[in-house]
Amino acid sequence: MPTVIVVHSFRRGTGKTSLVANLAALLARAGKRVGLVDLNIESPSLHYAFGLKDSAITCYLNDVLRQACSVEQATYDVTTSLQGSAPGKLYLLPASTRFLDISMALKGDFDSEALDACIPELIENNQLDIVLVDTRAGLTDDTLAAIAMTDILCIILRPDAQDFQGTAVTVDLARRLDVPRLIMIGNLVPKTYNLAEVTKEIETTYHCEVAITLPLNPDMMTLSSADIFVEVNPESPFTQELKTLLDHLIL
Amino acid sequence: MSKIVSVHSFRGGTGKSNTTANLAALLAMQGQRVGIVDTDIASPGIHVLFGLSEEDMGHSLNDYLWGKCSIKETAHDVTSSLKTGVSGKIYLIPSSIKAGEIARILRESYDVGLLNDGFTDLIDEMQLDILLIDTHPGINEETLLSIAISDVLLVILRPDNQDYQGTSVTVEVARKLDVPSLYLIVNKVPHVYMNGIGPKIEQTYNADVAAILPHSDEMMALASAGLFVAQYPDHPITAELKKVVARILA
Numbered sequence: 180m181p182t183v184i185v186v187h188s189f190r191r192g193t194g195k196t197s198l199v200a201n202l203a204a205l206l207a208r209a210g211k212r213v214g215l216v217d218l219n220i221e222s223p224s225l226h227y228a229f230g231l232k233d234s235a236i237t238c239y240l241n242d243v244l245r246q247a248c249s250v251e252q253a254t255y256d257v258t259t260s261l262q263g264s265a266p267g268k269l270y271l272l273p274a275s276t277r278f279l280d281i282s283m284a285l286k287g288d289f290d291s292e293a294l295d296a297c298i299p300e301l302i303e304n305n306q307l308d309i310v311l312v313d314t315r316a317g318l319t320d321d322t323l324a325a326i327a328m329t330d331i332l333c334i335i336l337r338p339d340a341q342d343f344q345g346t347a348v349t350v351d352l353a354r355r356l357d358v359p360r361l362i363m364i365g366n367l368v369p370k371t372y373n374l375a376e377v378t379k380e381i382e383t384t385y386h387c388e389v390a391i392t393l394p395l396n397p398d399m400m401t402l403s404s405a406d407i408f409v410e411v412n413p414e415s416p417f418t419q420e421l422k423t424l425l426d427h428l429i430l
Numbered sequence: 431m432s433k434i435v436s437v438h439s440f441r442g443g444t445g446k447s448n449t450t451a452n453l454a455a456l457l458a459m460q461g462q463r464v465g466i467v468d469t470d471i472a473s474p475g476i477h478v479l480f481g482l483s484e485e486d487m488g489h490s491l492n493d494y495l496w497g498k499c500s501i502k503e504t505a506h507d508v509t510s511s512l513k514t515g516v517s518g519k520i521y522l523i524p525s526s527i528k529a530g531e532i533a534r535i536l537r538e539s540y541d542v543g544l545l546n547d548g549f550t551d552l553i554d555e556m557q558l559d560i561l562l563i564d565t566h567p568g569i570n571e572e573t574l575l576s577i578a579i580s581d582v583l584l585v586i587l588r589p590d591n592q593d594y595q596g597t598s599v600t601v602e603v604a605r606k607l608d609v610p611s612l613y614l615i616v617n618k619v620p621h622v623y624m625n626g627i628g629p630k631i632e633q634t635y636n637a638d639v640a641a642i643l644p645h646s647d648e649m650m651a652l653a654s655a656g657l658f659v660a661q662y663p664d665h666p667i668t669a670e671l672k673k674v675v676a677r678i679l680a
Contacts (some may be wrong), residue, residue: 192443317472
């Protein structure tokens with residue numbers, strides 16, 4: 180059974196997109212056929228992480244959702260962006276970075292039925308094992324639609340007072356929507372913090388499973404989101420740490 | 431003359447709320463009467479920096495937009511959160527943190543024109559010197575309107591490829607809207623990049639860089655539990671932010 184995983188954070192700047200890209204790379208290395216959907220229609224960037232330039236894109240997820248093209252036309256095989264050869268596959272549905280598309284996407288009523296139809300089609304077309312959906316921050320129509328259809332909801336937060344309070348909103352909502360599985364991820368934890376304590380604080384605040392708490396990685400910051408960390412640094416302890424997350428996601 | 435200052439970033443996670451809150455604190459320390467409007471309705475957060483809890487939040491911006499109250503009734507005096515006596519004032523207009531209320535305003539939408547009326551009324555009624563607008567990232571209708579009525583637009587960016595691309599869109603829009611003063615603030619700069627980044631960015635956008643803020647472990651460790659400039663008055667970041675204040679007041 181293919182698994183749909185929605186990755187969300189209430190506040191921005193939690194490292195959501197970067198984590199999605201790195202997880203996707205690790206999953207493809209583990210032999211999985213992975214779909215990526217960029218539902219961060221407000222400030223899309225997932226395709227940059229896989230070296231897919233706007234000039235090479237003819238159809239976006241935005242076009243699919245407004246029924247201007249098929250899912251197949253907006254699907255890009257980005258497996259070759261991984262170094263060497265990976266046993267799995269990566270198929271990406273990018274979101275448009277064009278100014279007009281973004282304003283339209285933010286303004287219009289989100290067609291949740293179109294999204295509900297789009298993901299099974301992506302799975303079917305490419306025989307996928309897993310679909311990762313990157314969302315935009317905050318409580319919005321599009322994110323609600325994604326949460327309502329997911330198998331696993333991953334909520335990322337930084338150990339920051341603004342994140343802690345806002346995340347309660349998403350957790351509350353996920354429970355009301357009966358999400359089958361809710362997983363928390365602590366991210367970008369400053370080095371002065373004790374990781375285990377942060378994990379415990381997240382657990383006691385939300386009464387949820389905390390899959391992993393990751394330290395702020397200075398090497399990731401200087402990577403400037405043009406590369407995928409786990410690809411550039413396959414042997415790094417940080418990469419090994421991220422791999423443990425796969426056990427939580429592969430059922 | 432009062433001034434409207436919009437704080438914007440194309441991408442999220444640039445430190446917009448933190449910068450806005452700290453600029454407000456510095457302005458109040460200089461005796462200014464400052465208002466802050468949190469227009470980030472989908473994911474509000476700036477109230478946390480001023481220690482305003484969900485329980486203490488009376489009327490929010492949402493209530494005003496629904497016509498339940500006047501804009502004045504949403505203004506929370508958060509000056510005491512600075513912990514030090516200041517001669518100015520800070521009034522915060524928070525967005526609601528209740529899941530139901532966020533969902534409702536997104537579902538039902540609201541009259542964007544009301545926001546602008548609210549800004550003008552707020553300046554009059556609270557006798558503000560400066561109104562800071564913490565905008566929503568990206569470019570949408572609300573953001574365009576806030577930018578259009580601003581005397582000063584502060585655009586925050588990180589030294590990241592994705593930020594560079596989006597920021598040029600914002601700068602272009604601001605030029606078309608004839609914003610009187612436009613400044614860039616570069617935030618969360620890794621130490622290895624600090625050297626020479628200012629001129630490079632000024633050249634890229636043909637705009638003034640008002641401040642370059644290095645990535646700071648102290649800022650991260652504070653984790654929005656308070657206002658950085660109040661806790662670290664002599665820190666280099668505080669000194670950089672004071673440069674921005676000087677530009678705003680110029």
